[in-house]
Amino acid sequence: MAAPRHRAAPDHTHPDDVAVETALAALADPVRLTLVRELASSGEWSRSCGSFDVPVGKAALSHHFAVLRAAGLVEQRDEGPRRVNRLRREEFDARFPGLLALVLREG
Amino acid sequence: MAAPRHRAAPDHTHPDDVAVETALAALADPVRLTLVRELASSGEWSRSCGSFDVPVGKAALSHHFAVLRAAGLVEQRDEGPRRVNRLRREEFDARFPGLLALVLREG
DNA sequence: CGGAGTGTTCGATGAAAACCATACACTCCC
DNA sequence: GGGAGTGTATGGTTTTCATCGAACACTCCG
Numbered sequence: 633m634a635a636p637r638h639r640a641a642p643d644h645t646h647p648d649d650v651a652v653e654t655a656l657a658a659l660a661d662p663v664r665l666t667l668v669r670e671l672a673s674s675g676e677w678s679r680s681c682g683s684f685d686v687p688v689g690k691a692a693l694s695h696h697f698a699v700l701r702a703a704g705l706v707e708q709r710d711e712g713p714r715r716v717n718r719l720r721r722e723e724f725d726a727r728f729p730g731l732l733a734l735v736l737r738e739g
Numbered sequence: 740m741a742a743p744r745h746r747a748a749p750d751h752t753h754p755d756d757v758a759v760e761t762a763l764a765a766l767a768d769p770v771r772l773t774l775v776r777e778l779a780s781s782g783e784w785s786r787s788c789g790s791f792d793v794p795v796g797k798a799a800l801s802h803h804f805a806v807l808r809a810a811g812l813v814e815q816r817d818e819g820p821r822r823v824n825r826l827r828r829e830e831f832d833a834r835f836p837g838l839l840a841l842v843l844r845e846g
Numbered sequence: 847c848g849g850a851g852t853g854t855t856c857g858a859t860g861a862a863a864a865c866c867a868t869a870c871a872c873t874c875c876c
Numbered sequence: 877g878g879g880a881g882t883g884t885a886t887g888g889t890t891t892t893c894a895t896c897g898a899a900c901a902c903t904c905c906g
Contacts, residue, residue, distance in 0.1 A: 641880055652842055656767035661762050661894085682852065692895050694854055713852055713903040730837035735759055735872085746872055747884085768864090773902055787881060799865050820873040820882050848906090855900075865894075870885075876878090 638692055639710055644714035647704030647720060655728055658703035664696050665690055668705060671719045672736050680714040746817055748769030753767055754827060754834035762835055766808035766842055771803050775812060778826045779843050787821040 645688050647655075658664060664687050670684055681697055682690070697717070700706040704727065707718045754762075765771060770793050777791055788804055789797070803825070805812040811834065814825045832839050 643852095652845060653767050653769060653772065656763045656842075662760060662764035662892075663894085665760065680852080688894080689896055690853065691855080691897080696855090710902095713850095715853065728790050728841055731841055734835055734838055735763075738759060749884095770864090788881075795864085797883070798864055800873080802864075804882095817872090817883095820880095822883060833877085849904105850906100851904080852902085853900105854902100855895075856898090857896105859894105859896080861892105861894080863890100866888090870883105870884085872882085872884100874879105874881080876880100 641710070642698075642701055642708045642715070644707055645704050646701050647724045650702075652728070655703050655705075655724075655731065656703060658697065658699050660730070661696070661699075662680040663739070664694075664700055665735060667696060667700065667737050668719065668732075669736060671706065672716055672721075672732075676713070676718040677709065677716045680711075680716050681708075682714070748817070749805075749808060749815045749822070752809050752811050754831045755811075756812040757834065762810050762812075762831075763840065764837070765806050765812060766795040766801070768806075769786055770799075770844060771807055771846070772797070774803060774807065775826065775839075776843060777846050778813065778824055779839075780827075784816065784818070784823045786824050787818075788815075788824065789821070 644702075666686055667684055671679060681693060682696050684693070686693065686696075688696070697706060697708065701708065704724055705720060706736065708715050708717075710719070721732065762789055764838075766775065778786060788800060791800070791801065792842065793803075794804070804813065808815065811831055812827060814827050815822050816825070817823075824827050828839065
């Protein structure tokens with residue numbers, strides 16, 4: 633058996649399994665764009681979900697992170713009581729070359 | 740006075756005046772993606788609006804072209820009874836380098 | 847144990863977007 | 877002039893998406 637898991641691990645999607653439409657739609661939202669940008673200018677695994685300055689409640693925020701995971705943009709890991717994030721720079725850029733750079737270049 | 744214009748010219752938006760979110764949202768739709776791709780593999784000004792193989796009615800199609808114009812992706816010109824299209828490759832690529840190539844590389 | 851902190855899930859709501867059918871406008875050609 | 881072809885505008889329906897409030901699950905710490 634596997635080690636007992638006390639909390640459901642978030643299901644990730646690898647960028648390779650993501651359709652272009654999905655990636656574009658994920659990045660087309662202003663809130664998610666902020667998350668990605670702030671995440672890009674922070675160290676990996678340094679930001680918990682609640683540490684972002686976006687004008688939405690917890691529920692909506694949780695949903696946005698689910699969308700980002702499904703688009704292969706963000707990886708999450710449980711660290712104690714909080715869930716920390718990492719931008720999947722390399723993997724995502726390998727699948728969609730230049731796209732991340734494009735949205736990071738402005739803002 | 741200017742020469743009499745019998746039909747309203749479509750209002751275009753230059754890619755330089757387009758926000759990233761707008762460009763991404765425009766390309767995130769499957770129908771519009773098809774239009775852009777088919778347009779990319781055709782000569783400039785060679786395709787009229789009705790010449791595309793998409794599963795939507797005339798009204799919806801007209802709307803999609805309006806979105807593409809607003810995103811700086813397509814330029815239109817009236818040619819007799821029909822409205823012909825051109826993909827704004829260079830201008831759009833100057834504003835969003837690599838984005839067009841990205842969506843054209845697949846499909 | 848019990849409370850504080852963090853994040854997800856559920857149900858409902860409101861706004862935005864896609865779509866259709868119809869009606870209209872314009873051009874071409876007989 | 878009148879009909880066929882092409883595209884737009886309008887009005888209304890349906891779907892999708894972002895959002896919230898409240899309830900729940902889990903971790904940490906006193």
